[in-house]
Amino acid sequence: MQAITKRNLMLGGAALAATLARPALAQAMDVAIIGFQMSSETHARAANAAAAAARAKGWNATVLNSEGSLPRHAEQLDTLIGRRPKAIIVCMGKPVEAEAQFQRAKAANVPVITIMSGASNDTLFDIQVNEYEVGAKAALWLLGELGYQGNILTQRFEGNVGTRIRGKVLDVVLSENTGVRVLGTHTMARTASWRDDVRQGFQALLLRHGAQTQGIWASFDGQAFVIDDLLKVRGAKKGQVKFVSIDGGAETYRRIADPDSTLMATVTIPFEEMGTKAVDAAERIVVKGEPKGAITSGPYLFMDAALVDGNNVRRFL
Amino acid sequence: MIRRTLARYGTALAGVALFAFFALGSPVFLTPDNIALILKETAFLGILAIGFTLALVTAEIDLSIAEVASLAAVVTGALVHGGTNPWIAVGAGLVVGTLCGAANGVAVTVLNVPSLIATLGVAAIAKGFSFMLTQGVAFVGRWPASFTNLARGTLLGVPNLIWWLAGVGFAAWLLVKWTRLGAHLVATGEADEAARLAGIRTRSMKRLALTLAGACAGLTAVLLASSLSSAAPAMANDHFLYAIAAVLLGMSMFEPGRPNIPGTLFAAFTLKVLGNGLVLLGAEYYWQDIVLGTIILVSVALSATGTGKAPFVKKLNFRR
Numbered sequence: 001m002q003a004i005t006k007r008n009l010m011l012g013g014a015a016l017a018a019t020l021a022r023p024a025l026a027q028a029m030d031v032a033i034i035g036f037q038m039s040s041e042t043h044a045r046a047a048n049a050a051a052a053a054a055r056a057k058g059w060n061a062t063v064l065n066s067e068g069s070l071p072r073h074a075e076q077l078d079t080l081i082g083r084r085p086k087a088i089i090v091c092m093g094k095p096v097e098a099e100a101q102f103q104r105a106k107a108a109n110v111p112v113i114t115i116m117s118g119a120s121n122d123t124l125f126d127i128q129v130n131e132y133e134v135g136a137k138a139a140l141w142l143l144g145e146l147g148y149q150g151n152i153l154t155q156r157f158e159g160n161v162g163t164r165i166r167g168k169v170l171d172v173v174l175s176e177n178t179g180v181r182v183l184g185t186h187t188m189a190r191t192a193s194w195r196d197d198v199r200q201g202f203q204a205l206l207l208r209h210g211a212q213t214q215g216i217w218a219s220f221d222g223q224a225f226v227i228d229d230l231l232k233v234r235g236a237k238k239g240q241v242k243f244v245s246i247d248g249g250a251e252t253y254r255r256i257a258d259p260d261s262t263l264m265a266t267v268t269i270p271f272e273e274m275g276t277k278a279v280d281a282a283e284r285i286v287v288k289g290e291p292k293g294a295i296t297s298g299p300y301l302f303m304d305a306a307l308v309d310g311n312n313v314r315r316f317l
Numbered sequence: 318m319i320r321r322t323l324a325r326y327g328t329a330l331a332g333v334a335l336f337a338f339f340a341l342g343s344p345v346f347l348t349p350d351n352i353a354l355i356l357k358e359t360a361f362l363g364i365l366a367i368g369f370t371l372a373l374v375t376a377e378i379d380l381s382i383a384e385v386a387s388l389a390a391v392v393t394g395a396l397v398h399g400g401t402n403p404w405i406a407v408g409a410g411l412v413v414g415t416l417c418g419a420a421n422g423v424a425v426t427v428l429n430v431p432s433l434i435a436t437l438g439v440a441a442i443a444k445g446f447s448f449m450l451t452q453g454v455a456f457v458g459r460w461p462a463s464f465t466n467l468a469r470g471t472l473l474g475v476p477n478l479i480w481w482l483a484g485v486g487f488a489a490w491l492l493v494k495w496t497r498l499g500a501h502l503v504a505t506g507e508a509d510e511a512a513r514l515a516g517i518r519t520r521s522m523k524r525l526a527l528t529l530a531g532a533c534a535g536l537t538a539v540l541l542a543s544s545l546s547s548a549a550p551a552m553a554n555d556h557f558l559y560a561i562a563a564v565l566l567g568m569s570m571f572e573p574g575r576p577n578i579p580g581t582l583f584a585a586f587t588l589k590v591l592g593n594g595l596v597l598l599g600a601e602y603y604w605q606d607i608v609l610g611t612i613i614l615v616s617v618a619l620s621a622t623g624t625g626k627a628p629f630v631k632k633l634n635f636r637r
Contacts, residue, residue, distance in 0.1 A: 030599070035602075038602065060599060062596075062599045062600070062601065063601055063602055064596060064601075064602045065602035065603075067555060068555075069552070069554070069555030070545050070547065070549065070552055071361060071541060071544075071545065071552070071553070071555060071556065072555050074544070074545060075358050075592065075593075076596060078354050078358075079351075079354065079592075079593050079596040079597060080596060082345050082348070082350060082351045082354065082597065083343075083345055083596065083597050083599075084345075094457075094547070096457045096458070096459075096546070096547065097455070097457055097545045097546060097547040098545075099459070099546065100469060100544075100546070158452065158453040158454070159453045164453075164454070189448075
């Protein structure tokens with residue numbers, strides 16, 4: 001027991017010592033990056049890209065994970081403000097809930113740039129794509145492919161503001177195009193075991209409505225992968241069912257290009273570019289002393305979200 | 318002598334060493350603002366963990382504390398968001414927490430459902446109600462200062478959250494250590510049958526402990542909603558494992574093997590020191606989990622003999 005205890009103590013000590021041995025934070029540009037839920041691929045993509053971009057400039061970058069918890073998010077912001085980094089980048093944060101922390105940051109002259117979080121008077125700006133536009137692109141692609149007639153199934157997720165907006169925009173588009181009917185909808189309820197949830201729920205939808213379905217809409221690509229696998233097991237071929245999703249990424253592009261996959265299109269959100277853009281903006285404002293207005297005049301820095309389908313997927317592979 | 322001191326105070330000393338380590342490593346760590354920040358953050362975890370400790374004193378485990386706190390926060394948030402008098406909203410949050418705790422107590426003592434299962438059931442119900450009330454969308458807004466000041470305000474220059482933590486901690490310690498009722502709670506947990514034969518109403522004690530755990534969850538919820546100006550399903554879930562960790566770590570100090578209020582509070586503070594210090598040192602997020610796990614293993618290993626005697630360990634047949 002004594003040996004184990006000593007070893008554990010030594011490992012813990014070594015880990016902490018390694019942490020301390022990092023280059024002194026005060027000497028280089030110190031930027032802190034918070035991912036609200038790093039187990040979510042999109043949050044991690046933006047945060048990791050920001051960290052990589054900062055390190056490529058020779059800066060010290062610390063990545064924190066709020067693990068999807070608002071209290072922890074607020075606590076991390078509070079602690080960081082005490083450390084006085086040169087800039088804080090928040091990926092998929094909650095500006096209204098963290099209003100008190102952002103106000104403290106502003107008072108302490110710590111600039112905060114957010115990514116896909118929503119704007120706040122106390123941050124510089126929010127880098128994002130227009131989710132309403134993203135939703136409209138996906139919905140219109142689907143309806144266009146269907147010739148504005150047919151039956152569709154939808155896979156939704158109401159627990160995230162982005163996916164919720166995409167679903168609401170789909171409803172608006174459908175309300176103007178009554179030739180397309182929603183035969184069934186599954187709404188993801190569980191977040192920890194969401195793949196299982198989607199698999200079970202959509203399998204039931206396919207059993208009931210599969211033969212009458214001409215189109216499928218999924219609120220994010222992870223759901224689409226699960227549905228794609230279900231459709232392949234049922235023997236579906238690409239193009240038999242018009243299938244669109246949203247987010248983009250290497251695996252999505254691979255499936256769109258793969259003739260054996262049923263996924264046909266996505267609207268790609270440039271998460272990596274957003275992370276890089278945040279670091280570039282921090283450099284221009286903090287290091288070069290440029291005013292915020294030189295980067296964007298409003299509360300947002302909008303980025304393009306391209307529609308990717310069989311026609312242009314090669315450019316993304 | 319050294320061995321006994323290590324078993325009794327080893328974890329506390331490790332906590333002090335950790336504190337000293339961060340004080341040496343970061344010039345910001347010992348500033349009054351940062352110490353106040355750590356104490357404020359300890360309030361949420363500490364109050365929730367005190368509830369868990371009280372249940373554990375009677376050898377019952379309350380796995381519903383986080384979901385109950387989330388539901389109570391949602392109810393409080395919904396009312397404040399809807400323009401209800403904030404004091405009524407606060408009362409409603411406390412009542413929801415207390416009623417859920419009482420439901421746990423009834424399930425355990427009247428329906429004879431083991432607390433491990435009963436509290437899991439209540440947690441699932443609370444989670445369902447949270448989503449029913451919110452439809453998954455958080456209540457967020459710029460709420461009245463009379464409400465947000467409960468957590469964000471100060472009294473005599475000291476943040477209110479620290480007063481709340483001190484008040485609840487002192488009341489719980491007083492109850493367990495210095496009242497007849499507290500002695501009955503402890504006796505129920507340590508020797509249920511003997512206590513019953515001695516005339517102690519053990520079922521009532523268990524109901525009371527679980528109800529108090531619910532009340533603590535309700536108070537945590539109100540303070541969380543007040544602090545964050547928002548309420549959402551699962552918003553307190555992050556505290557769940559940390560609360561259990563705080564109680565288990567607390568059982569490895571002061572009164573080894575026994576759930577005790579000072580131990581829980583010190584452990585909760587140590588866990589928050591750990592999170593704060595690692596962020597100040599610029600450590601990546603995964604180090605926090607690695608170091609936390611290591612500290613739990615080392616601390617519990619140091620006083621393993623004591624923990625092996627813990628009433629709940631015996632009850633669950635977790636014998637070494």
